[in-house]
Amino acid sequence: MVIQTIDLRGMTPSRAQYLELVPRAVTDVAVAQDAAQQLIDDVRERGVDALRAQAERFDGGEAASIRVPEAEIAAAVDALPQGVRAALDEAIDRVRKATAAQIPPAARTELGPGAVVEQRWQPVERVGLYVPGGKAVYPSSVVMNVVPAQAAGVRSIALASPPQAEFGGGVHPTILGAAGLLGITEVYAMGGAGAIGALAYGVHDIGLEPVQIITGPGNVYVAAAKRIVRGRTGIDSEAGPTEILIIADESANAAYVAADLVSQAEHDELAAAVLVTTSPAFADEVRVELEGCANGTPHAERVLVALGGQQSAIVLVDDLAAAARFSDAYGPEHLELQVQDADAVLASIHSAGAIFIGSYSPVSLGDYLAGSNHVLPTGGQSRFSSGLGAYTFLRPQQVIRYDHDALEAVSANIHDLANSENLPAHAEAVAARFPR
Known part of the structure; x- marks a missing residue:
């Protein structure tokens, strides 16, 4: 099994360049x-x-x-x-x-006074x-x-x-x-x-x-x-094929990281498993662990195809700040932070469906019993959308309550703005309530 390596050390890509560099499966809806x-x-x-x-x-x-x-x-x-x-x-x-x-x-x-907007x-x-x-x-x-x-x-x-x-x-x-x-x-x-x-x-x-x-x-x-x-x-x-991105440094456990990559590769041949690390030595440890872990799992054939696909990679970066920038460009469905100071990295993360902190918060936990939701945006959609939640089924509505004096207080402003937009009937609808 060969998982590709993407070496970004010594590079400072722009946001647009990062978007070109992230590994993706070819799945055009x-x-x-x-x-x-x-x-x-x-x-x-x-x-x-x-x-x-x-x-x-x-x-x-x-x-x-x-x-x-x-x-x-x-x-x-x-x-x-x-x-x-x-x-x-x-x-x-x-x-x-x-x-x-x-x-x-x-x-x-x-x-x-008398001018209220309610949000429900x-x-x-x-x-x-x-x-x-x-x-x-x-x-x-x-x-x-x-x-x-x-x-x-x-x-x-x-x-x-x-x-x-x-x-x-x-x-x-x-x-x-x-x-x-x-x-x-x-x-x-x-x-x-x-x-x-x-x-x-x-x-x-x-x-x-x-x-x-x-x-x-x-x-x-x-x-x-x-x-x-x-x-x-x-x-x-x-929703597209599942994906996991793990940011790890030399303090992480290579066996845990490999097991978590394999756990998502188990879903589908197009599943994406990405490790971003500052340590080439740690990357080598993970490769060794992946070999045994991937070959020994019941769905080995499927896992090996996913790990060897263009959507999976080990990415080498100069520092954790670069790792966070790469992750934000990728917009992972699942993001794991297995680093010594996870909260410091978390502060730099803006885009992810769900974020798992530390060695004992694997994605498998989120799939079943963390209490979080596992229906999450894939294919980079976490850069502009969120996972499933109660809010998915809710619509915000504004309820406006103005009395006579409150409307009169802004009537002149409404008149000026309506006429500036060449919508005189808007102004007249307010003026009708205050006959002179």
């Missing part, structure tokens, strides 16, 4: 856009028939019922292995506690949550999508997950069990771009009403579909 559009259009035109045909084509079989009966969800809860149920209960509890801090308080600003946060009424299938099963993603929506006060939640041939075309029972633990009773066995279209536009024959926001990760066709329906509904982000 646009290449899947035409196919995703066709699948969405098919669902809009043919509804259930299209969903059944797509299940046969892409998932190896269709469910007896696309909408999962509530009795089946309840049975899946009862069938959860004891350890898995206990772990899910603990994860739900921790994510609920951490998510509660994301609800902004209402605010009231008095600008003068209103949840959307209905959301669609997508939980992927494929190479792994993600009951943890059920928790990460549902809990923030519930914390925000969303009243209506629909969950979609791809049909599984192994389970007669139904949703994976562990996914169903996690949904049932959270009180979700509206679950659909549908996947891919067609499922995104169904959530966005609704499918009358199965009682699926359109949603206002769609969240959750998926493959490139799911990402393309979310791009297509954006505007019809809100979305969280166009």
